[in-house]
Amino acid sequence: MTLLAVERIKLFTTRSPWWCTLIALVLTIGFGALMAGTSEENIAPLTIAATQFGYTFGLVVVMVMAALAITTEYRFSTIRATFLAVPNRPTALIAKATVVAVLAAIVGEIAAFGSWGIARLMKPNVDLAINTAYEWRAVAGVGLVYGISAVVAVAVGVLLRHSAGAIAVLLIWNQLVEPLVQLIPKVGDDIHKWLPFNVANKLITGNPDPSTRDVLQGPPPSDAVLGPWPALAAFAGFAVVLFGIALVVANRRDA
Amino acid sequence: MIEATGLTKHYGRTVAVDNLSFTVGEGRVTGFLGPNGAGKSTTMRMILGLDSPTSGDVRIDGQHYRDLHQPLRTVGALLDAKWVHPNRSARAHLRWLAAATKLPRSRIDQVLDLVGLGAVANKNAGGFSLGMSQRLGIAAALLGDPRVLLFDEPVNGLDPEGILWIRKFMHQLADEGRTVFVSSHLLSEMAQTAQDLVVIGRGKLIYQGTVDEFIANATESTVLVRSPTLEKLGEHLLAAGAGISDDGDALRVSGMDSAAIGELAATRQIVLHELSPQVGSLEQAFIHLTGDTVEYRTEEPALGTTEEGPTA
Incomplete structure (x- = not known):
């Protein structure tokens, strides 16, 4: 608990997490409003999935926030001050990842319910009640994916130690590599089904109810083979393994 | 007490610290002297568990740093005054350190007043002058009221007033019975600050003993x-x-x-x-002893033999 308090103080006594939180919320909720505002009953009806269209943009910002939380420590050598105060490096880094993941999850939930809420306000006549398991996953699942993605970002930050490098790797991987892998002939689609962010996306977009979702509305559904919850477990497992590697490396490396 | 035995650190093929053994006693200021690049900072990082020795061992009061419980209560260190987030206030910087060591918040104001930063405690550390940063670093080192204190080149870049302040401060800390280990590449500074000396060159021990003895032996x-x-x-x-x-x-x-x-x-x-x-001067003594061990030596310029001589 002590270490969680330490990391909480560190995170909230600098400005970047506040800015990243604000940008993530404005982006996602803004896209929710955009989807609601441009929807038309017959051509592009507003659905719960459609209100979550902006979640990947918020995800990118949240990962930048998480990566910065650790890489700025390396940049300003406060990581050394941290390891002097807490020589058990794995516990110090686990505390950091936990605090960052919790913040990311909260941002995700506010972003998701905010996007859904603003759509309801703008289109009170459209039925946007959250009834089915799919609808709950599509909204509440965003926070879970953000939280786990934050752990991935912290792990990459620990391994690379440079803000620019870590952010570049995360963005290129999330925004370019995963979508573009599908273009590889023959094997591309099979690889894509198992890439971590696509797997995570399965929780939010996977197994839609035929009655509530037209495939063309909202974020494109994930083609991951796992079911939505096993997919989330797989994504969490991936994050844990990557973070475990980062802990081993940080523990062995000269600080 | 700090005890190093056979401490060695290799970076690739470079030997930064070479089979270094020394002890730093309690209640005294011990100077850690050597030319730039002699391995002083590396040694200090190994004492503090930041770098792992390639071989050998260093203990503080019989324990490895990384085995200490709440180490800031035992050891305070100022290795680099710039180890602060520039957008975090001085008080917030001390606040997370205090939280990690379960120290009361009142202790933060105590150390801030002790180093004379009380008035600027809520200003961002990035705007601090070097002197103020050094004071903040010392405040952080003193936070846990530790028995052992390590300072790496604490007077570097300070004005005379700041140097005097740090010098007095170290004596006060040693007089309180603490172990004070302070590195410098300036012997004249050490002669006024330290009672004991550990002198290294190219990572090897050159001398360990009192300052007076060092000067007497080294100056012919x-x-x-x-x-x-x-x-x-x-x-x-x-x-x-x-x-x-x-x-x-x-x-x-x-x-x-x-x-x-x-x-x-x-x-x-x-x-x-x-x-x-x-x-003989202290500098002569220092150069006499470390002369063969300076890593980056300048060639004596051969005056008058250059081709670009005055043509007029």
């Missing part, structure tokens, strides 16, 4: 003698076993103090015009 004292019958005096001095060197119209005598030279002159009825002991 000579006596300058002037006399109308210099040649005759020289012969007698040589016969008495002293070493002499010609210094223009005077003789530089080594291996014999001024009293002995005066008595010798009196018994031989030689008139002396000058008899003055010459004490």
